[in-house]
Amino acid sequence: DAGVIQSPRHEVTEMGQEVTLRCKPISGHNSLFWYRQTMMRGLELLIYFNNNVPIDDSGMPEDRFSAKMPNASFSTLKIQPSEPRDSAVYFCASSLMSEQYFGPGTRLTVT
């Protein structure tokens, strides 16, 4: 299996621009998670889906953040407008049972 796939791997954008991060979970997994990692705050859960349905988005920091999962093999995390404090590594993870498997992450830099 190819594992969780994320794109792009690196994104540099200017403040105010829209950013879209993409994730393809492991085939057959029914849960998908978006996390953000920074030095200050560590690894934080943003939102997760079960069977394509958003279950808990309480970790989404602001209305500027939104996530969708239109089908079992694709999810997006969008930031509009982006701000410098959004700079972080964004991870997508998927699971079938308890164990969550992480993608390689997208390193986002907002200047």
Added chain:
Amino acid sequence: QKEVEQNSGPLSVPEGAIASLNCTYSDRGSQSFFWYRQYSGKSPELIMFIYSNGDKEDGRFTAQLNKASQYVSLLIRDSQPSDSATYLCAVNLFGGGADGLTFGKGTHLIIQP
């Protein structure tokens, strides 16, 4: 507010010795406990998970859980330089992958050759 606490380290251990990593959690209802390893610039990699009180062994790794004390640990036997990484403790309320994980900030482990 769910919290997971780890000593940030660095924890320095000589090669061949036992490395002991510790974690405490605040939510007494937590059901599942995970240890991830993260190399610098890489994504977290699952090492072990444990649900029941006691010990669980997998190769050189042993996870220990004490729900009464809200404490979980990871022992690494015969430590190797390749074990040098940040180790993240994570918990969730439900088994079965139905819940997001709450992570500690990790312990930086250094294995000295």
